[in-house]
Structures are given as structure tokens and as C-alpha cells.
Amino acid sequence: MPELPEVETVARDLRTAAVGQRITRVRLSRPDVVRHPGPEAFAAGLRGTRVEAVERLGKFILCALDSADELVIHLGMTGHLWVCNASLPPRPHTHLRCRLEDGRELRFADARRFGRLLLGPRALLREVGVLPLLGVEPLSDEFTRDRFTAALRRTTRPIKSVLLDQRSIAGIGNIYADEICHHAGVRPTRRCHRLTRAERVRLFEAVPAVLHKAIANRGTSFDDYRDLWDARGSNEEELQVYGRGGLACPRCGSVLRRTVLGGRSTVYCPDCQR
């Protein structure tokens, strides 16, 4: 599932490819990927608008349009957004095609259809409940050591559950939660209020370190994720624990252990992560 680094990679490239472009034609072949408004209003509201800006919030991509609406894209599990020449035949599960002025097309495909598309003013999308309120952006200035460590002291939840909670910190999913815990040398199952000050600080530092590295590698293409140009990211080779249960810890050589936490597969090193 695409997480912050993958969504950030797509958003940055989309900024280059689509800002300033007018959407001249809209073809929506699978109406149920649109969660707001209805499919006809979605297509009509998108047609003829110009993309003015692209922003990422958590795992959402928000394209500001000159109509004052925003086109919001969430990739879900298998969603893929890409730009290609409009003459290329669409691949299976392509649900939306937006023709741009330069002759290219912005396409959205999603085999499992957990992704979603929204159109409207941001405040309205929040009001009707299709765009959730998100926690702090971990790569922004608002993500401060004091705020993060104080929040950890106040909760008894396991650290991994807090990292995954989009209302606490936006954008982190199963891959990077495991990687952040390993980077910090903290077992994912540890209860936050029991963490030492040094552990809380290491976790605070691990969050941007792990995310920035993954963005530099253009994301992790473990499953279906591809970037805006249909290329794989290279961060998979950098993963220390995710998907590596039973293999050696890259840091100490111990066998990595796999467990389940809150219904999510979780891998950690029994020796580096106490």
C-alpha cells in the first residue's frame, strides 16, 4: 500500500506534469471510485478546469483547480496514478482518464478499488466526512520533538499503533512504522508511556530519517506501487525489517521475528529492539 514516501513521490512529479495544464476531457469508466460528489457532477466539475497546485496531506494527493474545487486522490491499496501519451491503450482497471492540454493523459487505475476520488472545496469534503482530519505532517515544521515526545507520554498504546494512527501522525503505514521502530531500536509492541526519554527522542529522529530516505529512493515498490511514469521505486533494497521475518537483521545478524500487532504483520529484531 502506498504510504507517505510513495504518495509524496507521485505528488512531486504530478506538480511538474500537471500544474498549469487544463483538463480538456474526462472519461470516468468506473463511477464507484468517486466518493464525492456523484459521478456525473464529478466529471462535469473536472472538465475544463486548470490545475493550479498539487499538495500531499498524509496519503492524500490534493490538486487545487482554478474552479476553487480540489481533486483529491487516495491510492488505497492498489491505486495507481500515472501520466502517459493519450494514444496509449488503457490497461485493465483504468477507471479515470483526464486529457491534458499537452496531449498527455492523467490516468487512475485501481484493481482492488480501495482507492477513492473526491472533488469539491476542501472544507466541504471535510464537512461531509469524505476527507478525514489528519494528524501532524511528520516532515513539516509542526512535527517537533516536544510535541511528539509529549504525545507519547500521554498514551498507553503500543508505539506502532500510534505511528499508524493517521489522526496522530499522517502518512505512515505498515512498512515505515516497522522501519522507524527498527531505526530507533524500539520494539513495535512497546507501550508508549513506558518508553524512556532517550527512546522517545530516537523515535522522533527516526521518523523523518526513514521517510526522507524512502522519498530519495522514490518509494518502495514491494507490491503494486509505481510512480507517475510507471517506474518502480528503489527503496525496497533499503528495507531493514519489513517483509524480512526469518532473515538476518542487517544491523546485528540476529534472526528477525514476525508477529501480529493490531491485525498487522510486524517484523522486529529481538536483539536491536528491546
Ligand SMILES: [Zn+2]
Ligand atoms: Zn538486530
